[in-house]
Amino acid sequence: MIETEQHHCEGCGVRIQTEDESRPGYAPSSALKREHIVCKRCYRIRHYNDIAPVEQDPGVYLQKLQEIAHTDSLVVLVVDIFDLAGSWIQGIHRHIGKNPLLLLANKIDLFPKSVKWGRLKDWVRATAKELGVDPIEIALTSAAKGEYFRQTVEAIEHHRKGRDVYIIGVTNVGKSTFVNRLLKEFGEEDEYITTSPYPGTTLDSIYIPLEDGKAIIDTPGIVRKDRMSEWVTPKELQIVMPQTGIKPKVFQLNEQQTLFFGGLVRFDFLEGAKQSFVTYLSNRLYIHRTKLEKADEIQTKHRGSILTPPEDPAQLPKWRKHRIQLNGKEKQDIVIAGLGWIACGQDRAVIDVWAPEGVQVGIRPAII
Structure with a gap:
């Protein structure tokens, strides 16, 4: 394979090569005559929004x-x-x-x-x-x-x-x-x-x-890899990652109620007085509210269809349960890396957050 030492893609930095279209850095020989040289992958991203993943180390x-x-x-x-x-x-x-x-x-x-x-x-x-x-x-x-x-x-x-x-x-x-x-x-x-x-x-x-x-x-x-954004497809990423100013959504929940954030995360409010939970997530992400007793059935039947993304739940690691106990002393946020957070009030509560294995789920003092 010919790799030209003097040419690097202006768009992604990869070294340009002209022999193998399947390898990163490919550009046709004619592209080397241009003032601004980009690889085929960058060209297609810029002009056609055609995003081709590459193997990364x-x-x-x-x-x-x-x-x-x-x-x-x-x-x-x-x-x-x-x-x-x-x-x-x-x-x-x-x-x-x-x-x-x-x-x-x-x-x-x-x-x-x-x-x-x-x-x-x-x-x-x-x-x-x-x-x-x-x-x-x-x-x-x-x-x-x-x-x-x-x-x-x-x-x-x-x-x-x-x-x-x-x-x-x-x-x-x-x-x-x-x-x-x-x-x-x-x-x-x-x-x-x-x-x-x-x-x-x-x-x-x-x-x-x-x-x-x-x-x-x-x-x-x-x-x-502990961020939700690393596990979804390019198309789904545009739904998961906020593109415009967040419009917080307020949910008044009784205990034994569940929220699904698409098919990515499940939020079970197990114990506590009726209270507000405010979601700071992408405006495009569908949130479904139901009773906890129906959550398993809805999850089995609708994850990947109504509850999307992901369109293919098999692309994600299996869900792992995170038990969250709100202390009732201060306002707190439940944070899901690469997705957003749920702002909680000052009431005591016990919550289970189900997220893909390895995705970081934590709690912090409220920032808003």
Whole structure:
């Protein structure tokens, strides 16, 4: 196979090769004559929204991440503020060495406008410290909408101090969307990174030169299989991942009632006084309410039909039960990584959350 050392896909970073259409990086020989070279996969994503998954080796991506520790750089960790714990890179402080870390909390446009940004930033900082990191700064932004974008760019430039900038994060936090907005803001209209609603779109590091001889490096997203978003198809991912501002839904439940979040998660309210549960999930995700005594029958009969996604329940690991006990002392959130959360009140309650084996389910003090 011929692999051309001098050519890399402008969209995903993979090395271009012209021999094997079934392998990543394929482009016809004629594409090498273009000013902006993209592989066939990126071309089809951009022009036809035809998303072709590729085999990924998470170990290789982690190895690339560890190389940052041997550089003198500013590291920008992009997290999805709607899924902060689920979009965190575990052990990040070990991977980046002594390099300073700027924490970029993306997708603030998904939160209701009534949210107090100062309180949200305090929550992000407190969570980062719990996870063993003390960022030099926390920036809130929406790469998709451009909210607080200028302030974010100024923060990066202030802390860069003439160094390279590594943009890192797990899949689907909006890294490439952020880099594209950077390119647009600085007049590079003809260049952009391929984005899609599918994990692993960026296949290798993409170097974007700066005027001072340094570079912004967009790295491949780290895969975390404990997030719901990693288990669904590209089509279903557009339903599961919020695309617009969340419209919370309030459910007044009596004990022995159940909510199905599509066919992805089951929420059984076992014990407690009648109380409100507020869902912060994608507006497109169907939520079905029923009595607990009917839940098994409905699950068996309708999961994969009425209760979708997934269209094929066999694509997910088997459900595992998580017993949640609300303490009745403070408002709490039940969080499902890669999906969203359910805000609970201050009443005591016992709840079973059924989610695919391995998907992270937890509880935290309420953030709204």
